[in-house]
Amino acid sequence: MSDITKNPINRREALKRTALLLGGVVSAPTALGFLNGCSANAKAEGFQLLNEEQAKLVTTVSDIIIPTTDTPGAAEVGVPTYIDDMVMNMWGEEDQEQFLANLNDFTQRAKREIGTAFNDASLEQQTEFVNAEHDRVFSGDVDWDAPRPFIWQMKELTISGYFSTEVGMTQVLQYIQVPGRFDACLPFEEAGGRVWAFNM
Amino acid sequence: MRLNLKSKQENTYDAIVVGSGISGGWAAKELTEKGLNTLMLERGRQVKHIVDYPTATSDPWEFPRNNRLTPEELKDYEKQNRTGYAIRHSIKHWWVKDTEHPYTEIQRFDWMRGYHVGGRSLMWGRQSYRLSPMDFEANAKDGIAVPWPVSYNEIAPWYDKVERFAGINGKKEGLPQLPDGEFLPPMEMNCVEKDIKKRIEAKFKDRMMTIGRSANLTRAHNGRASCQYRNMCIQGCPFGAYFSTQSSTLPAAMATGNLTLRPDSIVTEILYDPETQKATGVRILDAETMEYKEYYSKVVFLCASAIASAYILLNSTEHFADGMGNASGELGRNIMDHHLNAGAYGTVEGFEDMYYYGRRPNGIYIPRFRNINEKHPDFIRGYGYQGGASRTGWKKNIAEISIGAKMKEEVNEPGPWQFGIMGFGEWLPYHENKMSLTTEVTDKFGQPTVVFDAGAGENEMKMREDIKIAAAEMLEAAGLKNVGTYDDGIALGKGIHEMGTARMGADPKTSVLNKWNQVHEVKNVFVTDGSFMTSAGCQNPSLTYMAFTARAADYAVKELNKGNL
Numbered sequence: 001m002s003d004i005t006k007n008p009i010n011r012r013e014a015l016k017r018t019a020l021l022l023g024g025v026v027s028a029p030t031a032l033g034f035l036n037g038c039s040a041n042a043k044a045e046g047f048q049l050l051n052e053e054q055a056k057l058v059t060t061v062s063d064i065i066i067p068t069t070d071t072p073g074a075a076e077v078g079v080p081t082y083i084d085d086m087v088m089n090m091w092g093e094e095d096q097e098q099f100l101a102n103l104n105d106f107t108q109r110a111k112r113e114i115g116t117a118f119n120d121a122s123l124e125q126q127t128e129f130v131n132a133e134h135d136r137v138f139s140g141d142v143d144w145d146a147p148r149p150f151i152w153q154m155k156e157l158t159i160s161g162y163f164s165t166e167v168g169m170t171q172v173l174q175y176i177q178v179p180g181r182f183d184a185c186l187p188f189e190e191a192g193g194r195v196w197a198f199n200m
Numbered sequence: 201m202r203l204n205l206k207s208k209q210e211n212t213y214d215a216i217v218v219g220s221g222i223s224g225g226w227a228a229k230e231l232t233e234k235g236l237n238t239l240m241l242e243r244g245r246q247v248k249h250i251v252d253y254p255t256a257t258s259d260p261w262e263f264p265r266n267n268r269l270t271p272e273e274l275k276d277y278e279k280q281n282r283t284g285y286a287i288r289h290s291i292k293h294w295w296v297k298d299t300e301h302p303y304t305e306i307q308r309f310d311w312m313r314g315y316h317v318g319g320r321s322l323m324w325g326r327q328s329y330r331l332s333p334m335d336f337e338a339n340a341k342d343g344i345a346v347p348w349p350v351s352y353n354e355i356a357p358w359y360d361k362v363e364r365f366a367g368i369n370g371k372k373e374g375l376p377q378l379p380d381g382e383f384l385p386p387m388e389m390n391c392v393e394k395d396i397k398k399r400i401e402a403k404f405k406d407r408m409m410t411i412g413r414s415a416n417l418t419r420a421h422n423g424r425a426s427c428q429y430r431n432m433c434i435q436g437c438p439f440g441a442y443f444s445t446q447s448s449t450l451p452a453a454m455a456t457g458n459l460t461l462r463p464d465s466i467v468t469e470i471l472y473d474p475e476t477q478k479a480t481g482v483r484i485l486d487a488e489t490m491e492y493k494e495y496y497s498k499v500v501f502l503c504a505s506a507i508a509s510a511y512i513l514l515n516s517t518e519h520f521a522d523g524m525g526n527a528s529g530e531l532g533r534n535i536m537d538h539h540l541n542a543g544a545y546g547t548v549e550g551f552e553d554m555y556y557y558g559r560r561p562n563g564i565y566i567p568r569f570r571n572i573n574e575k576h577p578d579f580i581r582g583y584g585y586q587g588g589a590s591r592t593g594w595k596k597n598i599a600e601i602s603i604g605a606k607m608k609e610e611v612n613e614p615g616p617w618q619f620g621i622m623g624f625g626e627w628l629p630y631h632e633n634k635m636s637l638t639t640e641v642t643d644k645f646g647q648p649t650v651v652f653d654a655g656a657g658e659n660e661m662k663m664r665e666d667i668k669i670a671a672a673e674m675l676e677a678a679g680l681k682n683v684g685t686y687d688d689g690i691a692l693g694k695g696i697h698e699m700g701t702a703r704m705g706a707d708p709k710t711s712v713l714n715k716w717n718q719v720h721e722v723k724n725v726f727v728t729d730g731s732f733m734t735s736a737g738c739q740n741p742s743l744t745y746m747a748f749t750a751r752a753a754d755y756a757v758k759e760l761n762k763g764n765l
Contacts, residue, residue: 138599172608180558181558183558184560188555193612195612
């Protein structure tokens with residue numbers, strides 16, 4: 001194996017270089033996206049994979065998927081860095097690249113739809129766009145075999161991240177470390193009226 | 201003699217117990233309680249009850265990445281990760297790193313283990329069932345391998361004894377294929393399980409469903425607290441509410457004042473005196489100092505696990521070219537396990553307003569029903585099912601669930617009840633299923649390692665088909681919907697019930713141990729872990745190891761007192 005396939009950093013560098021070399025061939029928005037996405041090497045503070053712009057977008061989208069209500073939302077409980085961590089450390093290189101490409105695609109679509117960069121839009125515009133993306137993918141017949149677009153990946157990651165936090169498990173769902181007894185059968189309301197977070 | 205007399209005296213005990221898991225703990229308890237000055241050797245690190253369970257009171261959100269390891273982190277656990285559940289941040293400290301403890305597979309073998317005081321008594325599934333008279337008679341009846349030299353009636357009082365001490369919960373059912381024991385009160389089935397039980401028993405006259413029998417205390421017992429229904433047993437129980445070496449046998453042994461526990465002591469071989477034809481002790485490699493040391497005793501109890509005890513015997517070649525106790529050629533052969541990871545599942549309609557409180561560390565059990573009264577055309581022996589009913593998390597799938605504030609409400613609409621069962625099938629003892637040692641691959645201590653060449657036979661594969669079909673039939677008859685079967689593949693070792701490597705039998709020409717777990721050729725060496733199993737039954741085997749260990753210890757002390765050892 002060459003260094004390029006073995007080392008993710010080198011591979012990313014190489015892809016970036018390829019994109020620049022192919023600048024004339026790649027369509028303008030894609031090239032722009034690539035530059036937006038990849039040329040800013042500096043990671044956002046607290047993030048391992050995402051740069052400032054990407055982190056900001058992921059934070060906003062996750063917080064639209066699970067917003068603050070009477071309980072904290074996704075951003076407040078650390079879901080954005082969870083997503084960054086999972087994609088960086090748990091996903092294979094190809095899936096990682098795909099996630100970034102999907103993020104880029106989402107950015108392009110947002111710009112076309114909203115007329116301004118997603119990160120510069122108002123929360124209202126952002127929410128409207130995220131909902132539209134969600135409906136586009138999930139309303140009607142869902143294609144379970146198709147490659148999963150950004151909104152699908154974000155929905156999954158946000159849910160798995162949020163409900164693996166103390167807030168998600170104890171304030172939204174319910175969890176008790178030491179139940180102290182086992183009641184085999186009782187009405188849902190008497191069992192706390194919420195779904196058990198840790199249902200082994 | 202390289203050692204001077206004084207140091208030899210200091211290193212001399214009445215008994216040496218090799219291993220500190222379920223069998224070693226029992227050997228230590230019984231031998232020390234009978235007055236023997238006993239040394240327990242454990243190859244792994246010290247683990248003290250409660251204080252050395254680093255995650256015992258951790259909550260699930262305390263572990264990074266949803267408790268999963270990264271592909272990079274998993275590289276150390278390539279084989280240990282095969283169970284799918286063992287290598288999590290919450291419990292990975294209980295499993296060896298394959299990179300430090302390699303082994304070779306001519307055929308796939310899942311050797312799942314941990315090197316620490318308590319061994320797998322800390323991580324075991326705690327299901328506790330007796331073998332039945334028909335299990336002890338099976339080999340003789342079928343003409344398979346060799347007959348058991350022990351009958352159910354001989355071992356029954358020892359089952360009574362170990363159950364009373366360990367604390368096994370369960371319900372008496374009066375079944376010939378699954379004898380009742382000295383049970384603590386049973387745990388309760390949830391309402392869906394109760395309903396399925398009724399329906400299965402109404403449709404199938406030869407089948408029944410009972411609550412699992414497990415080594416979790418359903419009331420305070422022998423100074424240990426009752427189960428708190430956390431179902432976090434494997435992280436370590438701060439209440440000592442399940443049976444482990446640390447919670448149960450080790451404190452009893454320590455209380456006698458007769459036990460010395462020496463962790464970080466890798467037993468490499470058993471020492472032997474050809475004049476007396478007895479073992480004189482063991483040689484260890486100190487895992488900390490990397491120095492070899494010798495310890496001496498009148499009796500040696502090998503309780504290191506079926507694979508590790510056979511390893512030590514095979515590696516004791518100073519006076520035995522093929523390994524100690526291997527005149528029959530059966531040492532390291534006849535490896536068995538239970539084959540699992542096949543069964544059926546389905547969803548249950550109704551009970552939508554019902555739920556439960558607490559996490560029961562136990563499931564349901566459908567005892568063996570094949571080849572009891574009628575002979576199955578395709579295979580001999582049988583299998584039991586383990587499983588349970590639970591409510592799935594939230595009802596809506598990833599596509600259906602809303603995003604936004606509404607999601608927080610929708611996640612609290614519980615999903616349907618589901619029910620699943622998995623077969624635990626008997627694996628026959630095949631002479632050709634063997635392990636051997638190699639020096640071509642060494643572990644991190646430079647020691648020889650194990651080579652496995654063992655697999656499944658036709659009987660296992662045919663039984664497995666029936667496990668799936670019969671499971672689906674029962675679930676459909678019980679009115680379940682969306683019934684499906686699964687088979688995640690048969691793999692020797694994956695049941696973590698490896699056994700049979702030094703089987704017992706009446707004839708020294710065809711077996712390694714006699715009916716008292718003594719090595720035929722070296723009478724003061726007893727092997728009481730899974731090695732001795734002449735056949736596997738389909739019941740989870742640890743309770744049987746406990747009973748045979750207690751019986752062997754009793755016999756050993758009596759023989760010592762008679763001057764026979």
